[in-house]
Amino acid sequence: MGHTLNAYAPFVGHSAIDELRLLADRLHGWAIRCVNATRVGGGVAEILTRMVPLCHELGVDMRWDVLEGSEPFFRVTKTMHNALHGQQEALTPDARELFLRVSEENLARLQLEGDLFFIHDPQPIAFVQSRRKLGGKWIWRCHIDVSRPQQGAWDFMRPFILQYDAAIFSAPAFAQVLPVRQLLIAPSIDPVSEKNRELAPGEVAEVLRELQIPTDWPIITQVSRFDYLKDPIGVIDAFRLVRRSFKCRLILAGGPASDDPEGSEVLRRVQEEAKRTPEIHVLMLPPNSDRAINALQRASSVVIQKSLREGFGLTVAEALWKSRPVVASAVGGIPLQVKHGYSGLLVRSVEGAARAIAECLQQPEYAAKLGAQGREHVRQNFLLTRHLREYLLAFLTAGSPKDVLEFHDQPPHQPRACTTAL
Amino acid sequence: MEEHAPLTFPRRVHRRATLPFRFYTSLLLQEATGLRAATLPQLVRLLREVPEGCLYYHTRYFLLQHHLADEPMNDFAFWVTKALGERPLGERLAGIDAMQLTLPALRERIIGLIEDYLREQPTAQLRFASEGEEFFFLTAIHVILPTPLTAWTLDEFAEGLERVSLHSIYFHLFDARLKLGCSTNDFTLWLDTEMGEPGLAKRIAELEPYTSTLPALQASLAALVRQRLAEMTANEDDGTHA
Structure with a gap:
């Protein structure tokens, strides 16, 4: 069940909620249309699931449509995804043709209308080709790490990006030199969601029992899709190094995503690799396993996120919010969340990951301090209300070349700072 | 038994303004320029050409950015110290009173300090930030609203x-x-x-x-x-x- 905005006030204060209302008041009458590639699985769907009802509560007409495609189409978009992450992948002419055709089919099916089209990730990026017909403002939200894109894939994407009013990236390193506005908006977690709410110790224990995870030794957990870019094999290698000195267990937990056809192949490989070590628990969780993920993170002595590339890595923020010590790769948006030695430990190799995990296991007080500071860092920077505020700002400023937008209601006293452009 | 009305004290009314x-x-929205510097010479070159909004953003929003403890009060000082390891220059940059300078004067001050330092310590120009740790020039869009x-x-x-x-x-x-x-x-x-x-x-x-x-x-x-x-x-x- 969704929570109202007031449920967030204990974490961010009433003034933050008041500001959301002020912004939303300026968007009344706008129809905002979001499009992405999946309704469940992954951070994008998760954020939209919460963001849309909150917008409705604020009186903002936001609707969310999902692009549909065949498995060959999602293989193409996965190839594109990997190539934008820098892997050497070739987009064949047939693949490009299929990509554009599915885009047109979806445009015909969805019959979009609105004042602002908010397009997420590469899969529906070509929708912008219809902007002359559909009108409105257009924003492309890129959730992936495009700091070192494979040139061919970027060249294919660039003409589409240039047709948008603005592009939104999650971290400064992802921005490119582009003649369109590039906004920086980090993703967020929802502190009152089933995945992040407080759990009683009994609830955590119950989940572990259900999943048949013994609680005899410290637990190290990575929660992520089964994807080579999340380096699950690297996590197993690091765990085996740690296990030479510490008795501990490893949980690799992930769920399916309808837009990721590689998932089952990676899962098979991970299961094969793990089967000779009984202390490794590979869990393919069904959709809507938020409570289980919450419990697994809370039960962990260390949470790891050893990604090779990462759009942002929301599982890091989730773990930090639960005051868990986090060991994570210094890639993508992770360094924004983990300040090394303050809110977690950043690593760059299997050996580094093993050493950092061991450090946390060996010094529980230090680990607890990292976790506590990590929670405060997330509270200040990565909660849903900040994210929503920045989206509303992006909507409000879309298409404007100005650096300062002033709104007035004929105030009786107008501060001087409002009277001159910055 | 006689009931008493609750005691109330009239609120004191002090002077009332003619204009309230x-x-x-x-509210601020971060904007990327796509420009990044990995070395001090690159930083100086870009400092000369970036819009004043970048200088404003990197020197004057420290209070809004929830910086962690012990971080210097501007992003240039922070980067020079943390990414390049040039602590003496970082201290000099952290000492700039950005609040008291106009943006053109601030630009010249930062550039001047870095150039002086490079003359004193020529090897500093060889230091470079690793990938992902470059200085990313940002600016911001402001939305001003009455409450x-x-x-x-x-x-x-x-x-x-x-x-x-x-x-x-x-x-x-x-x-x-x-x-x-x-x-x-x-x-x-x-x-x-x-x-x-x-x-x-x-x-x-x-x-x-x-x-x-x-x-x-x-x-x-x-x-x-x-x-x-x-x-x-x-x-x-x-x-x-x-």
Whole structure:
């Protein structure tokens, strides 16, 4: 069940909620249309699931449509995804043709209308080709790490990006030199969601029992899709190094995503690799396993996120919010969340990951301090209300070349700072 | 048994302004330029060409950025220290009083300090930040909105200060002074001209932003106004009993 905005006030204060209302008041009458590639699985769907009802509560007409495609189409978009992450992948002419055709089919099916089209990730990026017909403002939200894109894939994407009013990236390193506005908006977690709410110790224990995870030794957990870019094999290698000195267990937990056809192949490989070590628990969780993920993170002595590339890595923020010590790769948006030695430990190799995990296991007080500071860092920077505020700002400023937008209601006293452009 | 109405005390009404104070808020959206520097020479070259908004962003939003403890007060000092390991230069850059300089003067000051340092320490130009740790030049879009909060009296002003967001405090305290090249802030101006409170106005103008966090500044502002209200009440009581 969704929570109202007031449920967030204990974490961010009433003034933050008041500001959301002020912004939303300026968007009344706008129809905002979001499009992405999946309704469940992954951070994008998760954020939209919460963001849309909150917008409705604020009186903002936001609707969310999902692009549909065949498995060959999602293989193409996965190839594109990997190539934008820098892997050497070739987009064949047939693949490009299929990509554009599915885009047109979806445009015909969805019959979009609105004042602002908010397009997420590469899969529906070509929708912008219809902007002359559909009108409105257009924003492309890129959730992936495009700091070192494979040139061919970027060249294919660039003409589409240039047709948008603005592009939104999650971290400064992802921005490119582009003649369109590039906004920086980090993703967020929802502190009152089933995945992040407080759990009683009994609830955590119950989940572990259900999943048949013994609680005899410290637990190290990575929660992520089964994807080579999340380096699950690297996590197993690091765990085996740690296990030479510490008795501990490893949980690799992930769920399916309808837009990721590689998932089952990676899962098979991970299961094969793990089967000779009984202390490794590979869990393919069904959709809507938020409570289980919450419990697994809370039960962990260390949470790891050893990604090779990462759009942002929301599982890091989730773990930090639960005051868990986090060991994570210094890639993508992770360094924004983990300040090394303050809110977690950043690593760059299997050996580094093993050493950092061991450090946390060996010094529980230090680990607890990292976790506590990590929670405060997330509270200040990565909660849903900040994210929503920045989206509303992006909507409000879309298409404007100005650096300062002033709104007035004929105030009786107008501060001087409002009277001159910055 | 006779029932008594609950005792009520009329709220003291101090001086009422002719023009009330309207609380505004200024919300900020980060914008990337796509420009990045990995070395000090690159940083200097880009510093010469980036828009003033970048200088503003990197030197004056430290209070809004929730920087972690022990970080210097501007992004240039932070990067030079953390990414390049040039601590002496970092200290010099951290010593810049960005609040007191115009943006063109600030640009020249930063460039001058780096160039002087490179002359003293030529090997510093060989230092480079690893990938992902470069200096990314950012700027910001500002959206300025009126809040529903308006103060006609000192009481209402104190309540407003306690209720508004940190963005609002920042806007009235710093944006007015810095962006318009004024020597004061919105709060001070209103207290002085509308409320006839030059002493309180001066105390607020003297608040030191570098040694405090924004939540602490907000608390200090409200406390100063509450203290003045208490003084006024005490003075009135003294007058009554005298």
